[in-house]
Amino acid sequence: MTTRAGFAAVIGAPNAGKSTLVNALVGQKVAIVSPKAQTTRARLMGIAIEDEAQILLVDTPGIFAPRRRLDRAMVAAAWTGAQDADLILLVIDAVAGINAEVGKIIDGLGTREHPLFVALNKIDLIRKELLLALSTQVSERLRPDEIFMISAAEGDGVPDLKRALAAAMPEGPWLYPADEVSNATDRMIAAELTREQVVNQLYRELPYAAAIETETWEDRPDGSTAIRQQILVERDSQKAIVIGKGGSRLKSIGQAAREAISDHLGRKVHLFLHVKVNPKWDEDRALYREIGLEWAE
Ligand SMILES: Nc1nc2c(ncn2[C@@H]2O[C@H](COP(=O)(O)OP(=O)(O)OP(=O)(O)O)[C@@H](O)[C@H]2O)c(=O)[nH]1
Ligand SMILES: [Mg+2]
Secondary structure, three states: OOOEEEEEEEEEOOOOOHHHHHHHHHOOOOOOOOOOOOOOOOOEEEEEEEOOEEEEEEEOOOOOOOOOHHHHHHHHHHHHHHHOOOEEEEEEEOOOOOOHHHHHHHHHHOOOOOOEEEEEEOHHHOOHHHHHHHHHHHHHHHOOOEEEEOOOOOOOOHHHHHHHHHHHOOEOOOOOOOOOOEOOOHHHHHHHHHHHHHHHHHOOOOOOOOEEEEEEEEEOOOOOEEEEEEEEEOOHHHHHHHHOHHHHHHHHHHHHHHHHHHHHHOOOEEEEEEEEEOOOHHHOHHHHHHHOOOOOO
16 A cells, blocks of 8 residues: 655634644644634644544644744744645635735745645634635635635534645655654643643733743652643733633643643642743743744844
Protein backbone atom coordinates (compact mmCIF):
# COMPACT_ATOMS: atom_id res chain seq x y z
CA MET A 1 0.00 0.00 0.00
CA THR A 2 1.30 3.49 -0.85
CA THR A 3 1.40 5.64 2.20
CA ARG A 4 1.22 9.40 2.29
CA ALA A 5 2.39 11.93 4.84
CA GLY A 6 2.75 15.69 4.88
CA PHE A 7 2.18 18.96 6.62
CA ALA A 8 -0.92 21.14 6.32
CA ALA A 9 -0.58 24.57 7.92
CA VAL A 10 -3.85 25.82 9.35
CA ILE A 11 -3.82 29.61 9.12
CA GLY A 12 -6.41 32.36 9.50
CA ALA A 13 -7.49 35.37 11.50
CA PRO A 14 -7.76 35.14 15.29
CA ASN A 15 -10.86 33.27 16.46
CA ALA A 16 -11.64 31.78 13.02
CA GLY A 17 -11.82 28.30 14.59
CA LYS A 18 -8.42 26.90 13.58
CA SER A 19 -7.76 25.06 16.84
CA THR A 20 -11.32 23.73 16.96
CA LEU A 21 -10.81 22.39 13.44
CA VAL A 22 -7.46 20.78 14.27
CA ASN A 23 -9.11 19.00 17.20
CA ALA A 24 -11.99 17.87 14.98
CA LEU A 25 -9.64 16.51 12.31
CA VAL A 26 -7.47 14.71 14.86
CA GLY A 27 -10.56 13.38 16.61
CA GLN A 28 -9.14 14.36 19.98
CA LYS A 29 -8.43 17.53 21.81
CA VAL A 30 -4.84 18.54 21.14
CA ALA A 31 -5.23 22.32 20.99
CA ILE A 32 -6.90 24.67 23.42
CA VAL A 33 -9.90 26.72 22.35
CA SER A 34 -11.58 29.83 23.70
CA PRO A 35 -14.05 32.53 22.69
CA LYS A 36 -11.23 35.05 23.10
CA ALA A 37 -9.16 35.94 20.03
CA GLN A 38 -5.43 35.14 20.10
CA THR A 39 -5.66 31.98 22.14
CA THR A 40 -3.11 29.84 20.32
CA ARG A 41 0.47 30.95 20.89
CA ALA A 42 2.81 28.20 19.82
CA ARG A 43 2.86 26.33 16.57
CA LEU A 44 1.40 23.07 17.70
CA MET A 45 0.99 20.01 15.57
CA GLY A 46 -2.00 17.72 15.63
CA ILE A 47 -1.69 14.39 13.83
CA ALA A 48 -4.70 13.10 11.88
CA ILE A 49 -4.89 9.78 10.10
CA GLU A 50 -7.14 8.99 7.15
CA ASP A 51 -6.71 5.55 5.62
CA GLU A 52 -3.15 5.40 4.30
CA ALA A 53 -2.37 9.07 4.94
CA GLN A 54 -0.90 10.84 7.92
CA ILE A 55 -1.82 14.53 7.96
CA LEU A 56 0.35 16.67 10.20
CA LEU A 57 -1.80 19.69 11.00
CA VAL A 58 0.15 22.72 12.11
CA ASP A 59 -2.16 24.81 14.27
CA THR A 60 -0.91 28.38 14.17
CA PRO A 61 -1.71 31.56 16.09
CA GLY A 62 -4.19 33.86 14.35
CA ILE A 63 -2.59 36.36 11.99
CA PHE A 64 -3.28 40.01 12.74
CA ALA A 65 -1.39 43.31 12.94
CA PRO A 66 1.06 42.67 15.78
CA ARG A 67 2.20 45.31 18.23
CA ARG A 68 3.70 43.58 21.27
CA ARG A 69 6.70 41.32 21.13
CA LEU A 70 4.70 38.22 21.97
CA ASP A 71 2.20 39.09 19.25
CA ARG A 72 4.98 39.54 16.72
CA ALA A 73 6.41 36.16 17.68
CA MET A 74 2.98 34.57 17.29
CA VAL A 75 2.37 36.02 13.84
CA ALA A 76 5.89 35.08 12.74
CA ALA A 77 5.23 31.51 13.92
CA ALA A 78 2.06 31.39 11.86
CA TRP A 79 3.77 32.51 8.64
CA THR A 80 6.71 30.17 9.19
CA GLY A 81 4.23 27.35 9.68
CA ALA A 82 2.69 28.21 6.34
CA GLN A 83 6.02 28.35 4.51
CA ASP A 84 7.17 24.99 5.85
CA ALA A 85 4.00 23.14 4.87
CA ASP A 86 2.99 21.01 1.88
CA LEU A 87 -0.43 22.64 1.81
CA ILE A 88 -2.07 25.70 3.30
CA LEU A 89 -5.51 25.45 4.82
CA LEU A 90 -6.96 28.92 5.29
CA VAL A 91 -9.82 28.98 7.78
CA ILE A 92 -12.28 31.85 7.41
CA ASP A 93 -15.03 32.63 9.90
CA ALA A 94 -17.97 32.69 7.48
CA VAL A 95 -19.86 35.14 9.69
CA ALA A 96 -16.98 37.63 9.64
CA GLY A 97 -16.38 37.05 5.91
CA ILE A 98 -13.44 38.68 4.16
CA ASN A 99 -12.79 41.46 6.64
CA ALA A 100 -9.62 43.57 6.90
CA GLU A 101 -7.74 40.85 8.81
CA VAL A 102 -8.55 38.19 6.22
CA GLY A 103 -7.71 40.66 3.44
CA LYS A 104 -4.22 41.06 4.89
CA ILE A 105 -3.72 37.31 5.01
CA ILE A 106 -4.85 36.98 1.41
CA ASP A 107 -2.33 39.67 0.41
CA GLY A 108 0.34 37.93 2.50
CA LEU A 109 -0.22 34.67 0.65
CA GLY A 110 0.77 36.49 -2.53
CA THR A 111 2.02 34.25 -5.30
CA ARG A 112 2.05 30.95 -3.53
CA GLU A 113 3.79 27.72 -4.33
CA HIS A 114 1.64 25.50 -2.13
CA PRO A 115 -1.79 24.10 -2.84
CA LEU A 116 -4.39 26.18 -1.00
CA PHE A 117 -7.59 24.89 0.56
CA VAL A 118 -10.08 27.29 2.09
CA ALA A 119 -12.48 26.22 4.83
CA LEU A 120 -15.45 28.53 5.39
CA ASN A 121 -16.15 27.76 9.04
CA LYS A 122 -19.05 28.30 11.46
CA ILE A 123 -21.67 27.51 8.81
CA ASP A 124 -23.98 26.60 11.68
CA LEU A 125 -24.27 30.36 12.28
CA ILE A 126 -24.91 31.67 8.77
CA ARG A 127 -27.68 31.66 6.15
CA LYS A 128 -27.15 29.62 3.02
CA GLU A 129 -27.41 32.59 0.58
CA LEU A 130 -24.75 34.54 2.44
CA LEU A 131 -22.51 31.48 2.53
CA LEU A 132 -22.81 30.95 -1.20
CA ALA A 133 -22.05 34.62 -1.88
CA LEU A 134 -18.95 34.38 0.32
CA SER A 135 -17.85 31.23 -1.42
CA THR A 136 -18.06 32.98 -4.81
CA GLN A 137 -16.12 35.95 -3.46
CA VAL A 138 -13.37 33.71 -2.03
CA SER A 139 -13.11 31.72 -5.20
CA GLU A 140 -12.69 34.86 -7.33
CA ARG A 141 -10.24 36.57 -5.04
CA LEU A 142 -8.05 33.62 -4.05
CA ARG A 143 -8.51 30.95 -6.69
CA PRO A 144 -7.95 28.21 -4.11
CA ASP A 145 -7.58 24.60 -5.14
CA GLU A 146 -10.68 23.73 -3.14
CA ILE A 147 -13.29 25.41 -0.94
CA PHE A 148 -15.06 23.60 1.89
CA MET A 149 -18.02 24.69 3.97
CA ILE A 150 -17.73 23.35 7.47
CA SER A 151 -18.70 23.63 11.08
CA ALA A 152 -15.61 22.67 13.04
CA ALA A 153 -17.63 22.80 16.25
CA GLU A 154 -20.43 20.50 15.03
CA GLY A 155 -18.44 18.40 12.60
CA ASP A 156 -20.37 19.18 9.40
CA GLY A 157 -18.15 18.93 6.35
CA VAL A 158 -15.13 17.84 8.37
CA PRO A 159 -14.95 14.26 6.99
CA ASP A 160 -14.94 15.56 3.39
CA LEU A 161 -12.20 18.03 4.20
CA LYS A 162 -10.18 15.31 5.91
CA ARG A 163 -10.42 13.00 2.89
CA ALA A 164 -9.33 15.81 0.57
CA LEU A 165 -6.40 16.69 2.82
CA ALA A 166 -5.32 13.05 2.88
CA ALA A 167 -5.43 12.81 -0.91
CA ALA A 168 -3.33 15.99 -1.22
CA MET A 169 -0.49 14.73 0.98
CA PRO A 170 2.69 13.67 -0.82
CA GLU A 171 3.51 9.99 -1.09
CA GLY A 172 6.00 8.79 1.48
CA PRO A 173 6.42 6.97 4.76
CA TRP A 174 4.59 8.13 7.88
CA LEU A 175 6.59 10.58 9.95
CA TYR A 176 5.15 9.73 13.37
CA PRO A 177 4.04 6.53 15.11
CA ALA A 178 0.42 5.62 14.34
CA ASP A 179 -0.76 6.23 17.92
CA GLU A 180 0.69 9.71 18.30
CA VAL A 181 -1.81 12.60 18.16
CA SER A 182 0.40 15.61 18.83
CA ASN A 183 4.01 16.72 18.97
CA ALA A 184 3.57 18.51 22.28
CA THR A 185 5.12 17.15 25.47
CA ASP A 186 2.93 16.39 28.49
CA ARG A 187 4.52 19.35 30.22
CA MET A 188 3.48 21.71 27.43
CA ILE A 189 -0.01 20.26 27.25
CA ALA A 190 -0.46 20.58 31.02
CA ALA A 191 0.57 24.25 30.87
CA GLU A 192 -1.82 24.83 27.96
CA LEU A 193 -4.70 23.14 29.80
CA THR A 194 -4.19 25.49 32.75
CA ARG A 195 -3.95 28.47 30.42
CA GLU A 196 -7.17 27.35 28.76
CA GLN A 197 -8.94 27.61 32.12
CA VAL A 198 -7.44 31.03 32.82
CA VAL A 199 -8.56 32.31 29.43
CA ASN A 200 -12.01 30.75 29.54
CA GLN A 201 -12.80 31.73 33.11
CA LEU A 202 -11.37 35.23 32.91
CA TYR A 203 -11.39 36.47 29.32
CA ARG A 204 -13.88 39.21 30.14
CA GLU A 205 -11.73 40.58 32.95
CA LEU A 206 -8.20 39.95 31.73
CA PRO A 207 -7.63 41.92 28.54
CA TYR A 208 -4.32 40.27 27.87
CA ALA A 209 -4.15 36.69 29.02
CA ALA A 210 -1.50 35.32 31.30
CA ALA A 211 1.35 32.93 30.64
CA ILE A 212 1.94 29.63 32.44
CA GLU A 213 5.36 28.49 33.55
CA THR A 214 6.02 24.98 34.84
CA GLU A 215 8.22 25.07 37.93
CA THR A 216 8.39 21.42 38.93
CA TRP A 217 7.04 18.12 37.66
CA GLU A 218 7.29 15.01 39.78
CA ASP A 219 6.04 11.55 38.81
CA ARG A 220 5.57 9.94 42.20
CA PRO A 221 6.06 6.26 43.03
CA ASP A 222 2.37 5.95 44.00
CA GLY A 223 1.42 6.57 40.34
CA SER A 224 0.38 10.19 40.77
CA THR A 225 2.02 13.30 39.35
CA ALA A 226 2.66 16.51 41.27
CA ILE A 227 2.90 19.63 39.13
CA ARG A 228 3.71 23.17 40.18
CA GLN A 229 2.80 25.89 37.77
CA GLN A 230 3.07 29.63 37.97
CA ILE A 231 0.50 31.92 36.39
CA LEU A 232 2.32 35.03 35.22
CA VAL A 233 0.42 38.28 34.98
CA GLU A 234 1.62 41.81 34.40
CA ARG A 235 0.04 43.79 37.22
CA ASP A 236 -1.09 43.44 40.86
CA SER A 237 -4.66 44.23 39.82
CA GLN A 238 -4.58 41.23 37.46
CA LYS A 239 -3.19 39.02 40.19
CA ALA A 240 -6.18 39.95 42.36
CA ILE A 241 -8.54 39.01 39.51
CA VAL A 242 -6.92 35.61 38.98
CA ILE A 243 -7.02 34.83 42.70
CA GLY A 244 -10.59 36.06 43.14
CA LYS A 245 -12.55 36.61 46.32
CA GLY A 246 -11.03 34.52 49.10
CA GLY A 247 -9.07 32.56 46.49
CA SER A 248 -12.24 31.27 44.86
CA ARG A 249 -11.26 31.93 41.24
CA LEU A 250 -7.84 30.38 41.52
CA LYS A 251 -9.43 27.38 43.18
CA SER A 252 -11.91 26.84 40.38
CA ILE A 253 -9.19 27.30 37.73
CA GLY A 254 -7.04 24.78 39.60
CA GLN A 255 -9.84 22.24 39.92
CA ALA A 256 -10.82 22.35 36.26
CA ALA A 257 -7.20 22.31 35.09
CA ARG A 258 -6.33 19.41 37.39
CA GLU A 259 -9.21 17.36 35.99
CA ALA A 260 -8.22 18.13 32.40
CA ILE A 261 -4.56 17.31 33.02
CA SER A 262 -5.47 14.14 34.87
CA ASP A 263 -7.69 13.07 31.95
CA HIS A 264 -4.87 13.75 29.54
CA LEU A 265 -2.18 11.90 31.52
CA GLY A 266 -4.46 9.10 32.65
CA ARG A 267 -3.18 9.39 36.20
CA LYS A 268 -3.94 11.20 39.40
CA VAL A 269 -2.64 14.75 39.46
CA HIS A 270 -1.79 17.10 42.30
CA LEU A 271 -1.72 20.60 40.86
CA PHE A 272 -0.25 23.54 42.73
CA LEU A 273 -0.86 26.94 41.19
CA HIS A 274 0.37 30.30 42.20
CA VAL A 275 0.16 33.70 40.66
CA LYS A 276 3.17 35.87 40.11
CA VAL A 277 3.35 39.44 38.92
CA ASN A 278 6.02 40.03 36.34
CA PRO A 279 5.44 43.24 34.37
CA LYS A 280 8.01 42.05 31.86
CA TRP A 281 7.00 38.44 31.23
CA ASP A 282 6.47 39.48 27.64
CA GLU A 283 10.24 40.11 27.52
CA ASP A 284 11.35 36.82 29.09
CA ARG A 285 13.26 34.76 26.54
CA ALA A 286 13.18 31.55 28.58
CA LEU A 287 9.42 31.69 28.65
CA TYR A 288 9.29 31.94 24.86
CA ARG A 289 11.29 28.74 24.67
CA GLU A 290 8.86 27.06 27.01
CA ILE A 291 5.89 28.25 24.96
CA GLY A 292 7.67 27.02 21.82
CA LEU A 293 8.00 30.38 20.09
CA GLU A 294 10.96 31.98 18.41
CA TRP A 295 12.05 35.28 19.90
CA ALA A 296 10.92 38.05 17.53
CA GLU A 297 13.05 41.20 17.44
N1 LIG B 1 -20.70 28.22 16.28
C1 LIG B 1 -19.46 27.82 16.01
N2 LIG B 1 -18.44 28.21 16.79
C2 LIG B 1 -17.19 27.79 16.48
C3 LIG B 1 -16.94 26.94 15.38
N3 LIG B 1 -15.62 26.70 15.32
C4 LIG B 1 -15.06 27.37 16.36
N4 LIG B 1 -16.02 28.03 17.07
C5 LIG B 1 -15.83 28.86 18.27
O1 LIG B 1 -15.02 29.98 17.93
C6 LIG B 1 -14.18 30.36 19.02
C7 LIG B 1 -12.73 30.38 18.57
O2 LIG B 1 -12.31 29.06 18.28
P1 LIG B 1 -10.75 28.65 18.26
O3 LIG B 1 -10.69 27.29 17.70
O4 LIG B 1 -10.12 28.93 19.58
O5 LIG B 1 -10.23 29.72 17.18
P2 LIG B 1 -8.73 29.95 16.66
O6 LIG B 1 -8.84 30.29 15.21
O7 LIG B 1 -7.87 28.79 17.02
O8 LIG B 1 -8.34 31.25 17.48
P3 LIG B 1 -6.83 31.79 17.85
O9 LIG B 1 -6.03 30.67 18.39
O10 LIG B 1 -7.14 32.83 18.89
O11 LIG B 1 -6.28 32.43 16.61
C8 LIG B 1 -14.44 29.33 20.13
O12 LIG B 1 -15.38 29.88 21.03
C9 LIG B 1 -15.05 28.16 19.38
O13 LIG B 1 -15.88 27.37 20.17
C10 LIG B 1 -18.07 26.53 14.57
O14 LIG B 1 -17.97 25.78 13.60
N5 LIG B 1 -19.29 27.00 14.93
MG1 LIG C 1 -6.21 28.69 18.16
